[in-house]
Amino acid sequence: PSGEVSLTADSVRLSGRDVGAVVARAHTAQGQVRLDLEAPRFGAKASGSVTLQSPRPWTADVTLNDTDVVQALTLLGVSQETVAGSTAALSASGRADGNLDTGSLSKVTMEVRALDGQVRGQPLSLVQPARLSLDENRLALEPVRLMLGGLSVHAAGSWGAAGDTPAEGIAVNLEGRVEDVLEYLPPASRDRLSAEGPLRVDLS
Numbered sequence: 001p002s003g004e005v006s007l008t009a010d011s012v013r014l015s016g017r018d019v020g021a022v023v024a025r026a027h028t029a030q031g032q033v034r035l036d037l038e039a040p041r042f043g044a045k046a047s048g049s050v051t052l053q054s055p056r057p058w059t060a061d062v063t064l065n066d067t068d069v070v071q072a073l074t075l076l077g078v079s080q081e082t083v084a085g086s087t088a089a090l091s092a093s094g095r096a097d098g099n100l101d102t103g104s105l106s107k108v109t110m111e112v113r114a115l116d117g118q119v120r121g122q123p124l125s126l127v128q129p130a131r132l133s134l135d136e137n138r139l140a141l142e143p144v145r146l147m148l149g150g151l152s153v154h155a156a157g158s159w160g161a162a163g164d165t166p167a168e169g170i171a172v173n174l175e176g177r178v179e180d181v182l183e184y185l186p187p188a189s190r191d192r193l194s195a196e197g198p199l200r201v202d203l204s
Contacts, residue, residue: 002028002029003027004025004026004027005026007023007025009021014075015077017074017075019041019042020040020041021040022037022038022039023036023038023039024036024037024038031051031052031053032049032050032051032052033050033052034048035047035048035049042064042067042068042071042072043064043065043068044062044063044064044067045062045065046062046063048060055101055102056099057098057099057100058098058099058100059095059097060095060096060097061094062094063093064091066090066091067089067092068087068088068089069088069089069090069115070083070086070088085119085120085121086117088119088124089114089115089116089117090112090114090115091113092111092112092113093111093113095108095109105134106136107133107134107135107136109133110131111129111130111132112144115146119184120183120184122149122150123149124146124148126144126145126147127145128143128145129144130142131144138158138166138167139158139159139167139170140158141155141156142156143156144156149183150176150177150180151176151180151181152174152175152176153172153173153174155172155173157169157171157204169204171202171203172201172202172204173200173201174200174202174203175199175201177196177197177199178195178197178198178199179196180199182194
């Protein structure tokens with residue numbers, strides 16, 4: 001059997017918050033079900049498919065184009081005060097696959113192509129795209145670089161979800177000046193604390 005269903009909702013509310021219009025389509029053919037979702041207000045599209053025959057393998061894809069990160073965070077319950085004075089537009093894509101019979105997740109890949117905005121008046125930008133993958137028990141992060149005001153953040157490496165999974169660890173490097181870090185403290189703390197000089201932090 002085959003068939004198709006389409007649904008368009010002009011206004012959808014999630015936890016009491018308006019997420020705008022949502023378009024959904026479902027299609028069944030040749031023993032497979034496919035579902036497509038679109039939320040234009042957030043520049044978000046998602047699609048997924050599952051084979052009805054055991055072990056019922058599935059795949060899912062998500063694409064974000066200039067998604068308003070601050071708006072998404074407030075939708076998830078983050079307070080307006082926390083994100084006040086901040087803006088961010090995110091473009092990214094991700095893919096996952098597995099099978100339903102065993103409840104397993106075989107592989108996940110994600111790429112963040114662009115992230116631009118500002119945090120408390122300081123410019124935010126992704127200098128080097130971020131690529132992340134999870135293959136069985138190993139999480140791998142390709143080299144990524146982020147600029148936040150005068151701070152430069154580098155990260156790369158891998159992490160094993162299981163103790164016997166070979167991985168070198170994820171290393172994070174922060175470079176800038178102490179006064180750049182102080183910009184992100186609450187106003188009352190900045191008034192009481194003053195410091196200047198180069199700063200370098202390495203974590204792994």
